[in-house]
Amino acid sequence: MTSHFTIDDVFAAARRLDGVAHRTPVLTSRVLNERVGAEVYLKCENFQRVGAFKFRGAYNAISQLSAEQLARGVLAWSSGNHAQAVALSARLLGASAVVVMPADVPASKMAAAKDYGAEIITYDRYTEDRTALGRALAAERGLTVVPPYDDVRVMAGQGTAALELVEEIGQVNALLAPVSGGGLMAGCATVASALCPGVRIVGVEPVDGDDTKRSLEAGHRIRIPVPHTIADSQAAEIPGELTFAVNRRLVDEIALVTDDQLVTAMSFLFDTMKIVAEPTGVAGLAALLAGQVRFPGARIGVIISGGNISATRFAALIGRDAQALA
Amino acid sequence: MTSHFTIDDVFAAARRLDGVAHRTPVLTSRVLNERVGAEVYLKCENFQRVGAFKFRGAYNAISQLSAEQLARGVLAWSSGNHAQAVALSARLLGASAVVVMPADVPASKMAAAKDYGAEIITYDRYTEDRTALGRALAAERGLTVVPPYDDVRVMAGQGTAALELVEEIGQVNALLAPVSGGGLMAGCATVASALCPGVRIVGVEPVDGDDTKRSLEAGHRIRIPVPHTIADSQAAEIPGELTFAVNRRLVDEIALVTDDQLVTAMSFLFDTMKIVAEPTGVAGLAALLAGQVRFPGARIGVIISGGNISATRFAALIGRDAQALA
Numbered sequence: 001m002t003s004h005f006t007i008d009d010v011f012a013a014a015r016r017l018d019g020v021a022h023r024t025p026v027l028t029s030r031v032l033n034e035r036v037g038a039e040v041y042l043k044c045e046n047f048q049r050v051g052a053f054k055f056r057g058a059y060n061a062i063s064q065l066s067a068e069q070l071a072r073g074v075l076a077w078s079s080g081n082h083a084q085a086v087a088l089s090a091r092l093l094g095a096s097a098v099v100v101m102p103a104d105v106p107a108s109k110m111a112a113a114k115d116y117g118a119e120i121i122t123y124d125r126y127t128e129d130r131t132a133l134g135r136a137l138a139a140e141r142g143l144t145v146v147p148p149y150d151d152v153r154v155m156a157g158q159g160t161a162a163l164e165l166v167e168e169i170g171q172v173n174a175l176l177a178p179v180s181g182g183g184l185m186a187g188c189a190t191v192a193s194a195l196c197p198g199v200r201i202v203g204v205e206p207v208d209g210d211d212t213k214r215s216l217e218a219g220h221r222i223r224i225p226v227p228h229t230i231a232d233s234q235a236a237e238i239p240g241e242l243t244f245a246v247n248r249r250l251v252d253e254i255a256l257v258t259d260d261q262l263v264t265a266m267s268f269l270f271d272t273m274k275i276v277a278e279p280t281g282v283a284g285l286a287a288l289l290a291g292q293v294r295f296p297g298a299r300i301g302v303i304i305s306g307g308n309i310s311a312t313r314f315a316a317l318i319g320r321d322a323q324a325l326a
Numbered sequence: 327m328t329s330h331f332t333i334d335d336v337f338a339a340a341r342r343l344d345g346v347a348h349r350t351p352v353l354t355s356r357v358l359n360e361r362v363g364a365e366v367y368l369k370c371e372n373f374q375r376v377g378a379f380k381f382r383g384a385y386n387a388i389s390q391l392s393a394e395q396l397a398r399g400v401l402a403w404s405s406g407n408h409a410q411a412v413a414l415s416a417r418l419l420g421a422s423a424v425v426v427m428p429a430d431v432p433a434s435k436m437a438a439a440k441d442y443g444a445e446i447i448t449y450d451r452y453t454e455d456r457t458a459l460g461r462a463l464a465a466e467r468g469l470t471v472v473p474p475y476d477d478v479r480v481m482a483g484q485g486t487a488a489l490e491l492v493e494e495i496g497q498v499n500a501l502l503a504p505v506s507g508g509g510l511m512a513g514c515a516t517v518a519s520a521l522c523p524g525v526r527i528v529g530v531e532p533v534d535g536d537d538t539k540r541s542l543e544a545g546h547r548i549r550i551p552v553p554h555t556i557a558d559s560q561a562a563e564i565p566g567e568l569t570f571a572v573n574r575r576l577v578d579e580i581a582l583v584t585d586d587q588l589v590t591a592m593s594f595l596f597d598t599m600k601i602v603a604e605p606t607g608v609a610g611l612a613a614l615l616a617g618q619v620r621f622p623g624a625r626i627g628v629i630i631s632g633g634n635i636s637a638t639r640f641a642a643l644i645g646r647d648a649q650a651l652a
Contacts, residue, residue, distance in 0.1 A: 047600060267636075267637035270602050270636075270637040270640070274373060274377065274602040275600060275601055276596050276602065277600070307600035311596040311640075314641065315642075315644035315645050318638060318641035319641055
């Protein structure tokens with residue numbers, strides 16, 4: 001089934017997203033390059049519409065629905081960014097959207113999805129199964145489900161982030177991206193492996209959310225308990241089926257990062273580059289800064305996947321870090 | 327004497343800065359426009375070299391020194407950003423730099439000036455006169471003083487920020503910029519008044535640092551006590567002589583903003599636009615968001631003057647604000 005997913009799907013997604021998604025900036029920093037001993041290119045999806053790469057996949061999927069499907073509306077489950085992405089994409093395409101979100105998601109993410117006109121339904125992510133809940137609701141109301149990652153259209157959309165990166169700066173020797181359900185990684189790995197011969201593809205997970213690392217080691221998908229991590233966009237318990245089939249083939253290694261390493265990377269971006277990224281957003285950068293992976297002298301592409309963190313939550317995390325370091 | 331300062335000086339500065347200073351982005355936000363009821367264009371000097379507009383003036387001044395002056399070196403006094411600007415400009419032009427800084431300046435600003443190779447000399451800004459100290463030291467060592475604002479070359483350099491803004495987006499109906507010594511304001515007001523007929527020019531000061539507001543009302547320069555404000559780049563006690571002569575002629579009004587309004591504006595930029603600005607940097611935005619000035623339906627240019635605040639200091643300010651609001 002995944003043999004059908006190729007870089008051509010990403011090229012097609014790029015055409016659908018042209019003029020709709022932001023072509024986000026690729027930022028560099030002399031200080032960062034000196035620190036890491038390499039040429040680092042940050043593809044800044046924190047500046048994407050809805051503040052995360054998720055818009056790419058959601059829009060690419062919803063834009064392929066029939067007029068009848070659009071008229072009935074769409075449904076998604078998400079810990080935050082995919083919810084906003086589906087809400088905005090649906091609005092842009094004239095469809096209504098229902099979003100199933102964990103009750104403990106940051107208030108800013110819930111408010112954003114509401115602002116885009118979505119109906120929000122909450123659940124307890126430690127006791128309830130959002131997939132079952134979402135599917136039942138969709139069946140009841142005749143809504144089309146927009147999966148957060150396990151969908152070729154979604155994977156193809158996410159891959160356009162890497163495509164734009166390579167189009168702008170040329171080939172890279174290594175590509176780092178956060179892994180949760182695996183859609184971003186599957187899309188970007190497909191692009192990088194096709195366009196950058198010999199590229200080293202590294203996924204990054206929180207230490208407490210290492211389902212993809214374990215799954216790659218086992219050779220099949222492993223389910224872990226709901227991870228407790230500040231990286232609230234990486235709360236996956238098990239890799240997607242379609243995404244894992246791709247990532248198993250293309251991902252060279254998974255690096256793990258701690259909450260403290262994520263906070264350090266967020267602070268680095270704040271202090272040095274004056275930009276805001278959420279904990280999951282800096283996973284790749286955190287792995288580099290912490291020396292979890294090293295590519296001396298290489299050209300390294302890093303997907304900064306999102307920027308949806310409020311100033312108050314950022315301040316709380318920095319405070320916590322300052323305490324931990326004291 | 328100031329009759330000699332015209333937009334032609336700014337055009338000449340722009341040629342000197344071409345390829346040396348960053349042409350910083352002009353950012354917009356639908357959310358911001360809806361909030362303010364106008365079209366707001368943020369000229370983001372937080373992304374300038376050294377993290378603030380100050381690089382423009384310092385480089386424009388130092389690049390006009392003679393080979394002999396460059397060989398002897400330069401000296402500057404500054405609460406932070408001008409220090410970094412002079413340090414980097416001197417290095418780029420092959421000169422050594424001595425910087426006189428208040429001992430209580432944020433550590434990150436002192437470290438940055440040191441990183442650019444400057445020699446740092448500290449003083450107590452509540453008891454010592456930095457100007458006298460700096461001039462004595464310069465005389466003793468044969469260094470050329472690079473004034474932070476009261477210098478036509480410096481004013482001309484700062485004006486290039488407004489010049490780029492108007493070149494990129496066309497005429498504006500209003501222009502807002504922070505005022506400390508008045509160099510940025512004098513340069514930008516000269517550009518805006520020349521290129522945007524009927525433009526309303528608004529300077530913004532902290533409520534506790536309203537020396538320019540008082541001076542404009544009095545018709546002559548008024549000295550105030552050293553202001554206590556979180557806007558550490560706006561610690562001026564009295565407007566510059568040359569800058570005041572320009573601003574008295576061109577500035578329509580001064581808006582005052584509180585520390586809380588500055589923190590709110592910093593949080594807005596963080597949450598909504600994913601970018602980092604320092605307290606002084608958001609002065610113009612704070613005045614708009616707080617409704618201190620209103621220009622319904624207008625095209626408003628706002629200079630975001632700098633981004634030099636550390637994540638830890640930002641977190642402390644947000645925490646303080648959260649407490650104050652509780």
